[in-house]
Amino acid sequence: MVVVKTMSDNNSGTEAETDTDRDINTFSRSREKRIFTLSAFAITRTLNRLRTPGSRRITLTLIGVMIAIALMTTVSGVALGLATQSAVQGDNVDYWIVPETGNLNTIAVSTEQTRLGDTHRFTSRLTRNDRIQYATPVLSQVVPVQTQATTNRKYILLVGVIPPNGSNPTIASLPTTALTSGDPYFNSNRSTDAWTGELIASQAAVTVLNASAGETITTPGTDQTFTIIDIADSELQTGVGAAPVALVHLSELQAITGAADGDTASQILVSSNDQRVRTTIEGIYPQTDVVTRTGFAGQTVSTSSLPVAMGIAAFVVSLIIGTLFTATTMGLEISHDRQFIAILSAVGYTERSIGFVIALQVVTVCLIGGVSGSLVGIGGIYLINTFLARTLSLPAVGIIDLRLIPYGIMTAIMIGVLSLPYPVWLARRTTIMEALRL
Amino acid sequence: MTADSSTEQTHAEPGSTESIVTCESVSREYSRGQGGFRQDEIPTVTALDNISLEITPGEFVGIAGPSGSGKSTLLHLLGALDTPTSGQVLISGTNTEGLSTRQRARLRAKQVGIVFQRFYLLQSLSAQANVAVPLIDHGIKKRDRHNHAKEILTQLGLEDRLDHKPGTLSGGEQQRVAIARSLITDPDVIIADEPTGELDTETGARVLDIFETATTDRAVILASHDQAALDRADRVITLRDGRRQDDE
Numbered sequence: 208m209v210v211v212k213t214m215s216d217n218n219s220g221t222e223a224e225t226d227t228d229r230d231i232n233t234f235s236r237s238r239e240k241r242i243f244t245l246s247a248f249a250i251t252r253t254l255n256r257l258r259t260p261g262s263r264r265i266t267l268t269l270i271g272v273m274i275a276i277a278l279m280t281t282v283s284g285v286a287l288g289l290a291t292q293s294a295v296q297g298d299n300v301d302y303w304i305v306p307e308t309g310n311l312n313t314i315a316v317s318t319e320q321t322r323l324g325d326t327h328r329f330t331s332r333l334t335r336n337d338r339i340q341y342a343t344p345v346l347s348q349v350v351p352v353q354t355q356a357t358t359n360r361k362y363i364l365l366v367g368v369i370p371p372n373g374s375n376p377t378i379a380s381l382p383t384t385a386l387t388s389g390d391p392y393f394n395s396n397r398s399t400d401a402w403t404g405e406l407i408a409s410q411a412a413v414t415v416l417n418a419s420a421g422e423t424i425t426t427p428g429t430d431q432t433f434t435i436i437d438i439a440d441s442e443l444q445t446g447v448g449a450a451p452v453a454l455v456h457l458s459e460l461q462a463i464t465g466a467a468d469g470d471t472a473s474q475i476l477v478s479s480n481d482q483r484v485r486t487t488i489e490g491i492y493p494q495t496d497v498v499t500r501t502g503f504a505g506q507t508v509s510t511s512s513l514p515v516a517m518g519i520a521a522f523v524v525s526l527i528i529g530t531l532f533t534a535t536t537m538g539l540e541i542s543h544d545r546q547f548i549a550i551l552s553a554v555g556y557t558e559r560s561i562g563f564v565i566a567l568q569v570v571t572v573c574l575i576g577g578v579s580g581s582l583v584g585i586g587g588i589y590l591i592n593t594f595l596a597r598t599l600s601l602p603a604v605g606i607i608d609l610r611l612i613p614y615g616i617m618t619a620i621m622i623g624v625l626s627l628p629y630p631v632w633l634a635r636r637t638t639i640m641e642a643l644r645l
Numbered sequence: 646m647t648a649d650s651s652t653e654q655t656h657a658e659p660g661s662t663e664s665i666v667t668c669e670s671v672s673r674e675y676s677r678g679q680g681g682f683r684q685d686e687i688p689t690v691t692a693l694d695n696i697s698l699e700i701t702p703g704e705f706v707g708i709a710g711p712s713g714s715g716k717s718t719l720l721h722l723l724g725a726l727d728t729p730t731s732g733q734v735l736i737s738g739t740n741t742e743g744l745s746t747r748q749r750a751r752l753r754a755k756q757v758g759i760v761f762q763r764f765y766l767l768q769s770l771s772a773q774a775n776v777a778v779p780l781i782d783h784g785i786k787k788r789d790r791h792n793h794a795k796e797i798l799t800q801l802g803l804e805d806r807l808d809h810k811p812g813t814l815s816g817g818e819q820q821r822v823a824i825a826r827s828l829i830t831d832p833d834v835i836i837a838d839e840p841t842g843e844l845d846t847e848t849g850a851r852v853l854d855i856f857e858t859a860t861t862d863r864a865v866i867l868a869s870h871d872q873a874a875l876d877r878a879d880r881v882i883t884l885r886d887g888r889r890q891d892d893e
Contacts, residue, residue, distance in 0.1 A: 440691045
């Protein structure tokens with residue numbers, strides 16, 4: 208006897224009816240059970256089709272997503288490298304606290320931008336942190352100066368700092384070593400007796416001023432004078448040659464530029480050998496940005512906006528291209544696989560169930576593409592770093608961060624979800640009669 | 646009967662005189678081309694014209710007629726794949742008119758088994774998995790689905806072909822797998838469109854044996870050009886130009 212109502216026949220005996228028997232006989236449609244079985248079916252079928260020849264469109268989709276995610280991961284790794292200055296990562300990491308709209312590109316030439324106030328107090332607060340090696344406000348101002356021997360005014364960039372005790376940082380490419388540590392004029396409550404007048408000039412500055420070491424420099428409109436105590440080569444460029452720049456004590460520059468009121472400075476340099484200190488810095492000064500770099504304005508300029516822009520651009524481009532590519536290729540796959548859809552429909556699958564199976568197939572392909580793309584992208588970062596190291600002897604530009612893997616996978620899933628409407632729409636348009644030529 | 650109540654349908658009792666499939670003055674027209682600006686200018690073709698019939702459980706009904714006579718259209722309507730332009734089709738008491746595509750799918754899932762001329766098995770799945778496909782959308786566990794499929798395939802003489810892919814099966818074996826797939830949800834009616842069309846005489850006869858046996862519990866409606874198949878039917882409905890010619 209051919210199977211007919213077999214389960215019922217079995218159940219007519221003394222054996223207790225199992226849940227499964229009841230499911231088959233009553234067509235129980237538990238939502239959770241259906242989702243589970245449909246998911247397993249869709250995923251298994253997708254994996255089977257990837258293993259079998261003749262599923263070029265699915266393979267093509269996977270490769271497309273993999274390439275998009277790999278490129279995004281690689282670019283993101285490089286962007287991450289730029290953001291954290293991987294090229295100069297060493298024991299020392301410098302952070303610059305700048306006003307919220309501040310831009311390291313402009314501070315060397317702009318004098319009217321937003322400044323930070325009460326800088327001595329904030330700086331001393333920062334230096335109390337054990338993880339911070341030193342901190343100094345930096346005030347930069349183009350100032351007219353002249354030597355006592357000449358009457359012609361020349362403009363040089365004066366940079367006011369608080370030379371740290373025990374450290375000899377280079378600011379504006381000029382060593383602070385020769386300056387008296389601390390800020391004696393400020394510490395003496397701006398007593399003229401404490402005025403040091405110390406000035407470290409760049410080679411370009413002494414050339415412009417036609418001055419030499421030990422010479423006195425005056426600033427028109429003030430009674431204060433500076434003495435060139437050291438001359439050093441500075442790499443600071445203006446675009447037409449070396450910039451005439453000189454280092455002085457912060458409070459003394461504030462005194463001659465009117466910045467003493469409010470104790471203002473352009474920015475604050477914080478040096479630390481602990482990258483975790485960044486979060487501390489970010490919370491200490493309101494309405495400021497913390498940027499990372501190694502020098503001073505004009506030299507190896509790098510702001511936080513570039514890596515962020517790179518990362519966002521890579522994400523958006525990957526998402527758009529990946530979505531368009533996946534929608535197109537999976538759309539072709541659905542058109543080619545109409546018979547499968549029609550068979551499911553004929554045996555009683557609802558449009559929603561078929562749509563779910565199709566959606567899961569697309570997302571599964573994208574997920575596999577995302578995993579493989581992330582790994583390829585990580586490999587790409589490694590290759591770039593290796594290539595630059597071997598050919599140009601450059602340090603690593605990209606960072607291999609394992610968080611890039613979940614980032615890539617999540618982006619791939621987003622690609623899958625965003626590309627769903629087209630293949631699902633195509634599946635809904637499939638009619639049994641047309642697809643099966645009934 | 647409302648559409649929603651279709652989910653609560655019980656199977657018709659074998660030998661019951663209550664009809665399991667009923668057509669009342671059913672017509673089906675298809676539009677041909679886009680027509681002009683006015684809706685009434687769209688030309689139509691009548692595939693079925695005023696067909697009425699009743700089929701009871703245990704009946705093996707053949708549908709005969711030349712190509713273009715409306716056999717396939719009638720099967721579509723009886724299998725809830727389509728709805729009539731006018732008239733009513735009732736399957737296990739459920740009127741298919743006004744059912745959404747989702748409700749018709751559910752009706753097919755529970756009350757209708759469909760067998761195609763070209764088998765239409767999923768090539769990437771084994772015979773056992775193919776038979777179990779309809780149960781996936783019911784949320785039944787894989788092990789239980791496969792056990793049930795194995796049970797049916799064994800009774801159809803395919804116990805040694807469970808793990809074979811369709812490509813490695815003969816035409817007769819593939820059709821038996823397709824029949825097993827149509828039986829797994831224990832439907833009230835099986836619709837078969839030229840099920841022996843791709844098979845040799847001997848294999849076709851074996852397939853017809855299965856259909857004959859299946860009518861013990863349900864109705865089998867088989868459209869065919871094959872006289873040998875029609876000879877097995879309890880009665881034959883002959884169509885010509887969309888109209889019913891006789892009911893032997």
